[in-house]
Amino acid sequence: MHADLSDGELDLAVKELYGIDGVTYQIPPSIGNKTRLHLGTDEGFNYKALLFKSSFISNESFYWTLSSFLDSTVHIDSAFFTINVHRDTLETPTTFELYYFPDNALDSIFSEAESNYLNFTDTEIAAASFVSNGTEESYAVDTITTQYRVRFPAEELFDSTFADTSLNYSLLLTLPDGDDELHTFYSREYDYTNVLTPKLEIYFRLFTYPDSADTSQDVNIDTLSRSFYVSQDLSLLVPPELTEQDTAFVSIGRGKGLRSVISMDFLDTLQLPNQTSFDKAELTFHIVPDTNIASFSIWAAPLTDTVSLSSFKTFEEDDFSVEGSMYSSGSVLNNKVVFNIRNFLQNQNFENVDNLGLKLYANINNNLQTDVHFYSADHDSLYPKLFIQYVAP
Amino acid sequence: MIHYIPNYLSNMWLRRFIIFSIISFAYGQSIHNAYGLGLISFNHNAADAAMSSRGIIPTLNQHISLSNPVTWNNLKFAYLTGNYTGNEFTSDDGENGLTGISSAQFAVPIGEKYAWGFGVKPLFNQQYLIEDDQAEFYVQDDTLITKRSVDGSGGISIFYTALRFPVSAMENIAIELDILFGSLRKDSKLSIDQSVYHFFQRHLYSGSLYKIHFSSARLNSGKYPLNIYATFGGVLNSLKLKHHSFQPFEDVNLNGYYDGEDNPSPAIIPSIEIDIYDNIFKPTELGIGFDWTLNSGLHMMLEMHNWQDTGKKNQTLYPLLSHYVNQSQQVSLSFAKFSPEIAFKLSQKMQYRGGIYLRTDKMEEKGFQVNEMGISLGFGIKFGVANNQIDFAYRHGIRSGDFIQNENIQLFTVGLQLGDLWFVKRRPK
Secondary structure, eight states: OBOOOTTOSSEEEEEEEOOOEEEEEEOOOOOTTOSEEEEEEETTEEEEEEEEEEOSBOSSOTTOBGGGGGSTTEEEEEEEEEEEEOOSOOSSOOEEEEEEOTTOOSSOSOOTTTOOTTTSOHHHHHTOEEEEEEEEEEEESSSSOEEEEEEEEOHHHHSSGGGSTTSOOEEEEEOOTTOOOOEEEEOTTTOTTOSSOOEEEEEEEEEEOSSTTOTTSOOEEEEEEEEEEEEEEEEEEEOOOOOHHHHHSEEEETTTTEEEEEEOGGGGGOOOOTTOEEEEEEEEEEBOOOTTOSOOEEEEEEBSSOOOOOSOEEOSSOOOOBOTTOOEEEEEETTEEEEEOHHHHHHHHTTSSOOOOEEEEEOTTSOTTOEEEEOOTTSSSSOOEEEEEEEEO | OTTHHHHHHHHHHHHHHHHHHHHHTTSOOOGGGGSTTOEEOOOOSHHHHHTTOOSOSOOSBTTBOSSOGGGGGGOSSEEEEEEEEEEEEEETTEEEEEEEEEEEEEEEEETTTEEEEEEEEEEEEEEEEEEOOOEEEEETTEEEEEEEEEEEEEEEEEEEEEEEEESSSSEEEEEEEEEEEEEEEEEEEEEETTEEEEEEEEEEEEEEEEEEEEEEOTTOOSSSOEEEEEEEEEEEEEEEEEEEEOOOEEOTTOSSSOOTTSBSOTTTOOOOEEEEEOOSOOEEEEEEEEEEEEETTEEEEEEEEEEEEOOOOOTTTOTTGGGOEEEEEEEEEEEEEOOOSSOOSHHHHEEEEEEEEEEEEEESSTTOEEEEEEEEEEEEEEETTTTEEEEEEEEEEEEEESSOOSEEEEEEEEEEEEEEOOSOOOOOO
């Protein structure tokens, strides 16, 4: 049958909403899960050291741990800490320095997720003890492929407190003084097959006696090797000074640790029907033109606590927690970023979450040196907008 | 083992009958059914339908109407009655139909002056699928194609019981209590380009009505004896509606159900919204019928009936309310040739009925009405020692009005009455 249902029970409506405010804040860059490690200086970003934490258990066997090599029946022939270098050619090999932390009794040298240039300072670096130097070298993976690496002699670690179970298994890698060229290495996150993962390699002989009570008799000798992959690795990055744009606009940058908090107070008075279903909810920001931005991806996530931030501020850590199930991702395209925040608005309208604002921060895959700046609510035309298209009874 | 076969066969027949009854409800019906509470049902048995009656005049046998309890004392046996009705509505908009059980009743005379009975019958039924034209929605330099439809099924039924007793030598009264119950399930759909949104709603109805049936034999004498019947009905507890409003959702996987792939996710939605609306349906009715006996077994009857609903129907509950019928008036003239109480020949066992009617339905929207006129025919056959009876009825009508033009209505009803002796002292063997 046919009838005019224009006064139907389900209506489609749209709204374009303004008055979206944003404030930028800075935290130390969090780059522990990056797939590359950097050492040196690049466009004002100073990667002053690399930190590693070795696994205690060997890759080959649960029975072989770092402390296994303290046993008198084990004779270490050679040991190396190996890190693969990301480069195409090797013209002038660079020499690096490897350190460890024998004076620190607990395994609390660093945290991949939390350590940064503010809480791991020159004081902590100075506490490290020199192990050895390592120089870049090439090696043939097969008849076609050549790879590059640095191998640090590391027998000394097994004569020291490093292998003792009560101590840390952390290593520090730096450039010699005066060298600030940027060097790039493969981190443990690069390849989960572990082919290029930084690791400790130990080549040794194992002495076994037929009669364990009499070591003067004949001896059986096995020549073996074990490897220990790193379980954490981190570039210690010191960001450059902020620019005026960084603090004046709504700014996002991974290397500089720039993040922003967005408030949409009008949502509290929007008074949409309780049973509204959002068809679209697009939050659009227009970027301040920057020809250097080829691609940039940003997360938007609803805050779980009230944030009082009226102007730019620097923090030692990011305490602004977000609702983990309502992330939205947007990418710079045509000089703007559009976030689909339908899930957040739907939950906010259902009163599952409060309207405490959104946190904008860079995706981990973005270039560390790239920052994006968005116009805020005071721009005359390119201010942020929220477009909603919804269906409601 | 052989004793189980008839039982098995009857179960199989019953199962098929139930399945057929249920399936047959799956057809749509006239657009009338989509409005407000739906299409009100006035004819519940074949005898009434054959004489275009709304149940006031005696249509089953001489001085007996299945719908009018004040006549039940004239039943010679206790009767179990069932009726099955099929409707067909044809117009330029297409063809619609609805079939289903239209009543089930048990009535028993107690002596010659009293009677009691109970039964179930539909009051309103709704079974519809309505679609609107596509519409364009302009937004952000884009054009969205939207289309609305609404799909509903359900209705309100009556469980009734009635007691008949005399108030004087010539006058009798029956009091009927109607318990209303039922539900409507409705799915309003809105498609936006390729997306489809569903809005499921459920209405649960409850309420009660009363009816007083009156008969007088004061003029039942002379050459053309006349019996007069009247019915008045009103509200005991006006209809209450419990409205369940489910969360509208985008049917992302287009399976018609709300599941985890749809938007918003069922996991995040609040509990169902339930609202209660009172005074939805407040009907009053008044009817009067005249039954002249022209000669032995031949009757001429005139019936007039007015039904009006003054309930408050919320526009948000009933978006198509403007065309809801809130007043219906009918006048009918009918003839019947009833068989004698004791009949041996087949020709004596046959009963013939026919009638014409004029009906006016007034809409919720002031000034709008639909007029209907039609004829009805039917016959019945008595069988068995307990005067069992099977009746058939056919009615044809045409209605036109402010928004319906020349809609043809065809109704076919079949009814079966099975009698037995109740409340009679058996002779000792």
